[in-house]
Amino acid sequence: MKKYDIAVIPGDGTGPEVVSEARKVLDAVGELEGFSCDYQVYDFGGERYLKTGEILPDSSIDELRGFKNILLGAIGHPEVKPGILEQGILLKLRFALDQYINLRPVKLYAGVETPLRDKGPDDIDFMVVRENSEGLYTGSGGFLKKGTADEVAIQESINTRKGVERCLRYAFDLCRQRGREKKLTLCGKTNVLTYAFDLWQRAFNEVAEEYPDITTDYGHVDAVCMWMVKNPEWFDVIVTDNMFGDIITDLGAMIQGGMGIAAGGNINPQGASMFEPIGGSAPKYTGQNVINPLAAIMAGQMMLRHMGEYSAAERVEKAVVTVLRDKLKSVAAGKMGYTTEEVGDLVVNNL
Numbered sequence: 001m002k003k004y005d006i007a008v009i010p011g012d013g014t015g016p017e018v019v020s021e022a023r024k025v026l027d028a029v030g031e032l033e034g035f036s037c038d039y040q041v042y043d044f045g046g047e048r049y050l051k052t053g054e055i056l057p058d059s060s061i062d063e064l065r066g067f068k069n070i071l072l073g074a075i076g077h078p079e080v081k082p083g084i085l086e087q088g089i090l091l092k093l094r095f096a097l098d099q100y101i102n103l104r105p106v107k108l109y110a111g112v113e114t115p116l117r118d119k120g121p122d123d124i125d126f127m128v129v130r131e132n133s134e135g136l137y138t139g140s141g142g143f144l145k146k147g148t149a150d151e152v153a154i155q156e157s158i159n160t161r162k163g164v165e166r167c168l169r170y171a172f173d174l175c176r177q178r179g180r181e182k183k184l185t186l187c188g189k190t191n192v193l194t195y196a197f198d199l200w201q202r203a204f205n206e207v208a209e210e211y212p213d214i215t216t217d218y219g220h221v222d223a224v225c226m227w228m229v230k231n232p233e234w235f236d237v238i239v240t241d242n243m244f245g246d247i248i249t250d251l252g253a254m255i256q257g258g259m260g261i262a263a264g265g266n267i268n269p270q271g272a273s274m275f276e277p278i279g280g281s282a283p284k285y286t287g288q289n290v291i292n293p294l295a296a297i298m299a300g301q302m303m304l305r306h307m308g309e310y311s312a313a314e315r316v317e318k319a320v321v322t323v324l325r326d327k328l329k330s331v332a333a334g335k336m337g338y339t340t341e342e343v344g345d346l347v348v349n350n351l
């Protein structure tokens, strides 16, 4: 039987609860499809940091490099100063493992409520490809005269031709694979960020020549936000830089029904990729068995696709669709009409 080695970082807050449901579903679908998963669990997160002062040892990064697939629960602890764990674990792994794509499906499923009036599942179904290794996230910059009246703070956006181009190629390929409208929208700010997005735009136009079957489009990030609300049906695949991608994917999560369902992948097509529910650790719901595990289950579903287990991925998505449509009262924590574990069981029973 095929066996997959998967590194698991349950993390903080409700992370362990949702990861355990995702594992339940992966195991069940594996049984049906003829593969098994072997999990290696890593205890990075706030608890370990508070106990030992250790965030993410270099030796663990090297170990994680040996996995093709990593499943992450959530990072963020109420007793740890914001930023420490996000930078020390999540961002550190993205960079160290060169997960240069952040892939975020924005798909509204039947039975899920969107805040967009008059929009339904046919209107909201696109993907955001966020550059995940450069831009404003590299930590390049610094202070001058910190703490004085003359203080200067500089935060630089790094955009390399290679980094931008590999992201664009991924987006064009994805757009082709999806085989839907075959429309790729570059989201930028060429009217103001005249260096960074000049490079993006030129690279975009050049790469586009190799993909004559793909229609290209461009939108400034502010307008893209507007259209995501007003006309989300215009989008098929959106490609953008790290910072804009961070912002528009939270908007995307909201229009698809909220964090209860939003999943993402940090992808290194040649290396170790990491899949996560994007909702955070939700400390106030910790240990109550009320958090919605579907985002983590969908992160597992993205991982299955990434492994090439398409039929298993399809099964999981269909089961989630059924559960959302026929069972859950709401996707919000505590309002589902079922416990976290019961929602996991419902998915398993519908595989």
Ligand code: IPM
Residues within 6 Å of the ligand: 086, 087, 090, 091, 246, 278
């Ligand atoms: C995300 C998150 C992270 C980011 C935070 C937690 C550092 O918002 O994955 O979108 O900004 O990338």
Ligand code: MG
Residues within 6 Å of the ligand: 246, 247, 250
């Ligand atoms: Mg974000």
